[in-house]
Amino acid sequence: MTKPILPEEVAAAVIDPTAYAAWEPLHERLAWARANMPLGVAENPTHDPFWLVTRHADIMAVGRDPQRFANGVRPTVLTDRDGEALARAATPGGDGHLIRSLVQMDAPDHMKYRLLTQGWFLPKNLRIVENRIREIARETVEHMLSLGRECDFARDVAAHYPLRVIMDILGVPAQDEPRMLMLTQQLFGSTDPELNRGREAIKSTEQAIAMLHYVIADFESYFRELTADRRANPREDIATVIANATIDDGPIPDRELAGYYMIVATAGHDTTSASTAGAMMELAKTPELFARFRDAEADKAGLIEEAIRWSTPVQHFMRSAREDVELGGQTIRAGDWLMLNYVSANRDEAVFADPFAFDPDRAKNQQIAFGFGAHVCLGQHLARMEMRILMEELLPRLKRVELAGEPARVESVFVGGLKRLPIRFEAA
Ligand code: HEM
Numbered sequence: 001m002t003k004p005i006l007p008e009e010v011a012a013a014v015i016d017p018t019a020y021a022a023w024e025p026l027h028e029r030l031a032w033a034r035a036n037m038p039l040g041v042a043e044n045p046t047h048d049p050f051w052l053v054t055r056h057a058d059i060m061a062v063g064r065d066p067q068r069f070a071n072g073v074r075p076t077v078l079t080d081r082d083g084e085a086l087a088r089a090a091t092p093g094g095d096g097h098l099i100r101s102l103v104q105m106d107a108p109d110h111m112k113y114r115l116l117t118q119g120w121f122l123p124k125n126l127r128i129v130e131n132r133i134r135e136i137a138r139e140t141v142e143h144m145l146s147l148g149r150e151c152d153f154a155r156d157v158a159a160h161y162p163l164r165v166i167m168d169i170l171g172v173p174a175q176d177e178p179r180m181l182m183l184t185q186q187l188f189g190s191t192d193p194e195l196n197r198g199r200e201a202i203k204s205t206e207q208a209i210a211m212l213h214y215v216i217a218d219f220e221s222y223f224r225e226l227t228a229d230r231r232a233n234p235r236e237d238i239a240t241v242i243a244n245a246t247i248d249d250g251p252i253p254d255r256e257l258a259g260y261y262m263i264v265a266t267a268g269h270d271t272t273s274a275s276t277a278g279a280m281m282e283l284a285k286t287p288e289l290f291a292r293f294r295d296a297e298a299d300k301a302g303l304i305e306e307a308i309r310w311s312t313p314v315q316h317f318m319r320s321a322r323e324d325v326e327l328g329g330q331t332i333r334a335g336d337w338l339m340l341n342y343v344s345a346n347r348d349e350a351v352f353a354d355p356f357a358f359d360p361d362r363a364k365n366q367q368i369a370f371g372f373g374a375h376v377c378l379g380q381h382l383a384r385m386e387m388r389i390l391m392e393e394l395l396p397r398l399k400r401v402e403l404a405g406e407p408a409r410v411e412s413v414f415v416g417g418l419k420r421l422p423i424r425f426e427a428a
Pocket residue numbers: 102103104114166263264265267268269271272275308312313314317340369370371372374375376377378379380382383
């Protein structure tokens with residue numbers, strides 16, 4: 001059977017950072033794919049071909065089958081051919097993974113490593129950090145109110161709060177936050193020119209490899225010190241859990257150790273910032289929604305779940321087939337590469353009534369912004385809790401809020417969301 005090949009403009013859109021920034025036209029292309037070619041091959045000159053998976057049900061099917069759809073075989077996030085060659089040249093063993101963390105692992109390592117911290121991130125345990133998060137939320141609200149009557153909510157508020165929370169519960173002291181932020185940005189690089197000044201200077205592959213080695217070495221040395229400290233002086237933070245964990249009766253090897261800290265440090269901020277800003281945008285656009293949720297008694301759960309669906313901060317992850325698999329009426333061959341497009345799944349007409357409406361009253365919101373299956377987001381309960389606490393602290397302190405300019409989205413294929421959200425507000 002011949003493989004269905006996606007129209008050029010659909011294949012080009014899903015790898016184009018500016019398409020994720022423009023947002024609406026991308027949705028039209030994804031809706032076309034869901035209706036006409038829910039599993040189609042995207043062929044682009046710059047990238048190896050991959051199956052674009054757009055339907056909710058097919059993405060769930062891939063997620064629940066990690067034995068046949070692996071994370072670790074090829075980079076987990078879409079990479080072009082040059083980027084992949086660079087990453088392979090820069091990595092020990094040439095596996096192309098600059099770090100080795102949960103998202104790059106498969107069985108049997110993945111579960112062994114995941115179980116080390118999974119319990120820590122469960123709702124009943126997170127209660128121990130609730131008060132601390134509330135303090136950070138209150139500081140954030142005071143900061144916002146101190147800005148006067150207008151601010152860029154994405155840049156001035158949403159970008160900082162989740163970073164402060166994750167660093168705090170990870171155990172990185174406040175004075176090291178700028179270093180952590182810089183290292184993450186250097187490592188993952190951003191495709192958005194406004195957020196990517198530092199990368200312009202890199203002119204050659206050799207220079208890029210040298211820079212990556214430098215950044216990874218810096219990360220590893222930072223976390224080696226943190227590990228030594230937490231072994232000597234355990235505290236109630238995640239660093240203590242990771243530092244004192246054992247794998248196969250020994251301490252976690254250096255590369256995996258740094259990978260563990262890094263995934264926790266990096267997965268938890270831009271993502272939660274994006275869904276927080278996404279919630280605020282809808283509140284600023286719709287006064288009735290704001291009036292309803294600013295009531296201190298109003299249950300915020302529906303608002304938060306819908307804001308996560310609506311913004312879908314993690315826009316895709318990749319998988320590789322280990323063997324031939326039938327999926328959605330197509331035969332996926334061993335070695336094929338697949339893009340799980342979460343943006344598409346979260347607007348799937350087969351699952352969400354009126355998917356392009358923001359509706360906090362959905363009876364059963366089956367959003368899959370956190371993924372599904374073995375790799376489902378480790379921090380999902382934390383993300384919801386952070387958003388809830390910020391909304392509880394912020395909304396009753398405001399009398400009115402409205403848009404004060406055009407919002408703008410990040411140019412990125414991977415983690416997206418608002419980079420600008422100008423709002424005007426009146427304190428209560
Ligand atoms: C994995 C989304 C917040 C930590 C993931 C995945 C997604 C995701 C889609 C991967 C699923 C897949 O493999 O397809 C999000 C969203 C967030 C968020 C939308 C906020 C709204 C957080 C937070 C943390 C976190 C606050 C804090 C530690 C992780 C980790 C993984 C992960 C460690 C890897 C899990 C594994 O591979 O086993 N997240 N995330 N995330 N997330 Fe989140």
